[in-house]
Amino acid sequence: MRSILIKDTTRDERDQIVRESLGYSEVSCEEPDGYDFYLPYIEGEMELKDLNMAYQAGYVMADLDHDRRSSSCTM
Secondary structure, three states, rough: OOOHHHHOOHHHHHHOOOOOOOHOOOOOOOOOHHHHHHHHHHHOOOOOOHHHHHHEEEEHHHHHHHHHHHHHHHH
């Protein structure tokens, strides 16, 4: 498997990696769903693993906030 790190890829290669992973079809003229999320990776600003970790952290924080608001304890 080839490296997908920013330092080992060109912008065009990163764009193609994202399109392939999102199931992009060249038949369509539109950007694939979720494409914008990966723009920091495509532009060489943020590694894929960091984007994915940030996305997952958002879910964890949202879940923690929900748990705090819906506590079953009554006082």
